[in-house]
Amino acid sequence: MKRSLHLFLLLVALCSTVAACGNSSSSSAASTPSSIKINIFAAASLTESFTQIAAAYHQLHPDVTITNNFNGSQLLEQQIANGAPADVFASADMANMMKASNAGLVGDAKVFVKNRLVVIIPVGNPGQIMSLKDLARKGVKIDLEADTVPAGHYSRQALMNMSQSPDFGANYGNSVLANVVSQEENVKAVVQKVQLGEVDAGFVYRTDVTAAVASKVTVLDIPDPFNVIAQYPIAVVKSSANAAAAQSFVDYVLSMAGEGILAKYHFIAVNP
């Protein structure tokens, strides 16, 4: 009898938990919040800059609370397509914004900032790399992103652009690609391996050379004629419950103040 009582109590506890969960979700939907909450879904490369933009925006609009969700643009697009509660989408490439736009998930997208590729080298320079040409030397260990990752795709494009130039020679791109020892899933993994000195050079965005990384790597610029400039578009998500606040945040990102913060993190302003 004692045991059945225990079981009964357990069941009651279980049922009440389930009931409580059910209640909480319905009550939060019914109540109107006194302060506005918006969720920003932003590309991982915007982590540092958007954290600061959110803080700056919150100071101007104390009634608006901002939650940032940073991840690969592709994953963010999938999350929004599957009904994640996003108010603003900031993508690191046009392709994923186009995907969201074609699916009718977002409003008009505007390019708010640009980014360029660089080559980074560990401070000790184990591969003796003095210029971009050295990347084609046999035996050099190079790390870049997989072709499916925007940065990896742009890196290959930049290499092919260089191969068009007589300075580098037609075989340049293929020689460099033959030195690739790994194809990473994201830019930060390339930064990590270069930082640890496991590879001689890696292709990353200029903005990935953050303050924390700057002392551990040397930056080798890729000249603009060969470089592939990444465009970052931003848009309000159509299903947003706070579309006005979301639009106001987007406007702030596009403003002088927003661009100023982004420039601090080595992004290229759209209207210089």
Next chain:
Amino acid sequence: MGKKWSYRSAWSARVLVGVLAGTFFLFLGIPLAALLIREPPAMLWISIQQPEVFQALQLSIVTTFFSTLLTVLFGLPVAYVLARTRLPGRKVLEILVTMPTVLPPVVAGVALLITFGRFGLLGRYLSPLGITLPFTTAAVVMAQMFVASPFFVNTARAGLEQLDQRYEAAAYTLRASPLYTFRRVVLPLIRPALLSGAGLAWARALGELGATITFAGNFPGITETMPIAVYTAAESDLESAVALSVVLMAVSFGVLLALRVGRIRAE
């Protein structure tokens, strides 16, 4: 009063167990079934036939075979030491052996890099000898062993601890040598535990992603295992990632089933 109540409580206990167990089976089963029904079988067949998929699957099978073999080779003595000897600090060693399961795999990969990488604690002495481990297939096996071996060691240790030591004592009274006793008495008795431990470790190694991609990197044919191929595919094409996952699930289901059947035979 007694009989009626006990009947009723037995009945309610049965319902409760059924409801809880059933809910849990559904919790595990529905997401797996969701993967299965998302892709039509034809799509699965097409994805297996792609050369790079076959290559990744082949690499996964070869590397997990070696990592499991090495895990058993080194892990069985470890399990024996932990279960049978009264070493000082044995409790600490027990925890140490379990630590890799707690570590996020990416951190495990970083730990391996800063140890065996070319500027690592040990790696810096290997590179003058011409040995570099990162970005090699050997690194894949090492990453898998590092993350998966605790599953084998702990299961084997539990098997040894539960074994009645009188069997060994009896063998010794018959003047059997320690090696003979281990091979002919202990090993057959703990075989079920070894098989299930090896199965667990193998399954964990097969699904290994974080430590591998960090320590060994990702290069087709050399370090790109199935989970990494799935992860790469998910970056651009979710459908083919799902198809690849189903292939991976089917392979592991088959091997685990074979091990289970082998275990029943052993018992």
